[in-house]
Amino acid sequence: MSxxxxxxxxxxxxxxxxxxxxxxxxxxxxxxxxxxxxxxKLRISRLASELNFVxxxxxxxxxxxxxxxxxxxxxxxxxxxxxxxPMSWQQPELxxxxxxxxxxxxxxxxxxxxGIGRGSRDFGNQIRFYQxxxxxxFGKVTTTPQCETTVFYPRSPYGVAKTYGHYITCNYRxxxxxxxxxxxxxxxxxxxxxxxxxxxxxxxxxxxxKLGMQDKLRLGNLDAVRDWxxxxxxxxxxxxxxxxxxxxxxxxxxxxMHTVRDAVRIAFECVGLNxxxxxxxxxxxxxxxxxxxxxxxxxxxxxxxxxxxxxRFEELMRMMVESDLEQAARxxxxxxxxxxxxx
Ligand code: GDR
Numbered sequence: 001m002s003x004x005x006x007x008x009x010x011x012x013x014x015x016x017x018x019x020x021x022x023x024x025x026x027x028x029x030x031x032x033x034x035x036x037x038x039x040x041k042l043r044i045s046r047l048a049s050e051l052n053f054v055x056x057x058x059x060x061x062x063x064x065x066x067x068x069x070x071x072x073x074x075x076x077x078x079x080x081x082x083x084x085x086p087m088s089w090q091q092p093e094l095x096x097x098x099x100x101x102x103x104x105x106x107x108x109x110x111x112x113x114x115g116i117g118r119g120s121r122d123f124g125n126q127i128r129f130y131q132x133x134x135x136x137x138f139g140k141v142t143t144t145p146q147c148e149t150t151v152f153y154p155r156s157p158y159g160v161a162k163t164y165g166h167y168i169t170c171n172y173r174x175x176x177x178x179x180x181x182x183x184x185x186x187x188x189x190x191x192x193x194x195x196x197x198x199x200x201x202x203x204x205x206x207x208x209x210k211l212g213m214q215d216k217l218r219l220g221n222l223d224a225v226r227d228w229x230x231x232x233x234x235x236x237x238x239x240x241x242x243x244x245x246x247x248x249x250x251x252x253x254x255x256x257m258h259t260v261r262d263a264v265r266i267a268f269e270c271v272g273l274n275x276x277x278x279x280x281x282x283x284x285x286x287x288x289x290x291x292x293x294x295x296x297x298x299x300x301x302x303x304x305x306x307x308x309x310x311x312r313f314e315e316l317m318r319m320m321v322e323s324d325l326e327q328a329a330r331x332x333x334x335x336x337x338x339x340x341x342x343x
Contacts (some may be wrong), residue, residue, distance in 0.1 A: 004294040006073040008032045008058060008080030008106065011052070011164050013192045014132070015079050016043040018029065022123055023050050030071045032056045032064075034127075058102030064109035068127070072113075075242050075253065077130045078106050078260070080115040081162075084196050085136060086088065088158035089288055096161045103131055103165035107172045107180065116176050123179045128242045131169040133182035134162045135227070135253065135294045145227075145297035148249050170249070179247045182237055187294045188254030189316055190231040191323035197258055199320060202267045207324035208269040209278055217278055218287030222261040225293040227253040230311035242303040253296020254309045266314055270321040 005022050009015045010031030022029050030052045031044065044051060047146045056067035058080050070074070081099045082088065088095040110116070110127045136159040137152045156159045193200040198219070208214035229252075237252045268275035301307045311319070 001198050002026050002028050003074040004028045004030065004071060004073045005077060006030045006032060006054070006058075006071045007077045007256055009132070010079070011044055012079060013043065013190055013194065014188070014235055014238075015232050016075060016078075016192060017190070017232050018079065019044060019051055019236060021045055021235050021239060022204065023047065023231075027075075028052065030067075030073065030174045032067055046334050055315050056265075058098050061105045061108065063177075064105050065112055068106075068109045075128045075130070076106065076110060077132075078103060079132045079240060081132065081185060082158070084194070085156050086287060087157045088156050088161070088341070092157035095157050096164075098161075099158065100161035100164035100168075104168050104308070105179070107168060109129065111172070111176060111178065111191075117177050121247070122177075123247065123340065126179045129169065129172075129178065129180040130142075130242055131165055131180065131182045132238075133166040133169075133184045133249070134159070135186040135251075135296065137163045137166060137184065137292060138294060141291075141293060144293060145182075145253075145255060145295040146249055146251065147297040148300055154343045155291050156173075156287070159291075159301070172223075173247055179242075181241050181244075181247045182249045183233055184242055184251045185234055185248065186227040186251075187292055188229045188231040188234045188252075189320065191320050192231070193320070194319060199263055199317065200324075201290060201323045202264055203277075203317065203320035204328075206267045206271055206273070206321050207328040210325065211328050212274065213332060215278070215329060216280050218280050218282040218285065219260065219264070220282065220287065221290055222259065222264065222279075222281070222285050223292070224260050225257045226254065226260075227257055227295045228263070228313050228316065229254045230316050233309045233311060234255075237301055237305060237307045238308055240301075248300075248304065250301045250305065251296050251298050252301055252307070253314070254296075256296060256313060257293070257295045258313050263317060266317045270318050288338050300302065
């Protein structure tokens with residue numbers, strides 16, 4: 001019989017790639033959606049016929065119990081969160097509720113439905129739980145690269161909430177013998193990335209500038225260093241983490257560092273333009289407390305999971321720019337048709 005997976009955050013970038021991956025692996029996949037979300041309009045529209053949906057909200061304990069009870073999943077992937085770090089200074093309490101307490105609610109739902117007991121370590125028939133932890137937990141780093149034992153020093157309400165989610169997952173593993181693991185994922189991007197994140201903001205702007213639809217690109221801190229990988233690679237790691245005999249946390253990244261300035265330069269080079277002619281610094285976009293440098297030591301994932309990233313940063317930026325060029329050209333042509341039609 002095929003395995004059943006429940007994914008929170010299924011409408012996001014990672015949720016869409018993970019749902020595709022699990023369906024290809026023969027899973028029955030269920031996405032947790034909030035009442036008014038319309039799956040047909042979202043990233044998962046192409047999967048709508050193969051995906052099942054169940055209503056629920058990480059803010060509502062009872063809805064999670066009902067969803068887990070209805071789906072009876074073998075695996076739960078908790079990707080649902082407010083993912084844009086700056087929003088966590090604007091709505092810190094909401095972000096703490098969803099990204100922090102939401103993890104606790106899902107763990108409790110699994111515990112209640114499956115009756116997992118204190119300290120039993122029979123992982124065989126348990127619901128397995130994946131928590132989307134983040135490199136933002138490392139924050140103000142003192143050692144580079146960062147691995148599973150590096151100390152946390154989060155620099156935003158987002159990072160603090162994710163750190164709570166991480167520790168409560170460890171705690172439920174240790175308190176109740178639950179199969180719960182955290183993937184500490186470094187930045188991961190794709191053509192499906194939200195437009196507010198820096199790589200997609202850049203690739204969209206490059207496409208629009210190349211096609212004469214935009215003039216300038218405003219950015220904040222160009223010196224920030226990130227370890228950027230391809231989201232499609234990272235969801236494979238999530239799945240592998242739940243197939244181990246013993247639950248264990250993993251760092252997932254590429255071990256390569258680039259600045260935001262590198263990202264801008266590479267993206268503009270893809271269309272033969274000089275970034276310095278188009279980029280302006282906007283101090284409003286500089287964060288109250290910045291994570292300056294992140295770089296993953298992903299050797300545990302390589303050794304234990306046999307996982308490796310397959311897309312280099314230059315390829316990733318090119319993939320995003322090319323996708324946005326196609327999309328921008330369609331938008332421009334559509335606008336042309338509308339204008340012509342109005343004459
Ligand atoms: P991040 O991703 O906060 O690292 O979190 P983001 O792409 O937003 O920022 C990366 C770096 O770029 C700098 N930056 C800008 N960022 C944005 N968004 N917009 C700008 O105009 C801009 N200019 C410079 C930022 O200051 C930052 O240093 C992502 C999210 O997906 C999290 O949910 C996830 O947990 C982590 O990655 C791993």
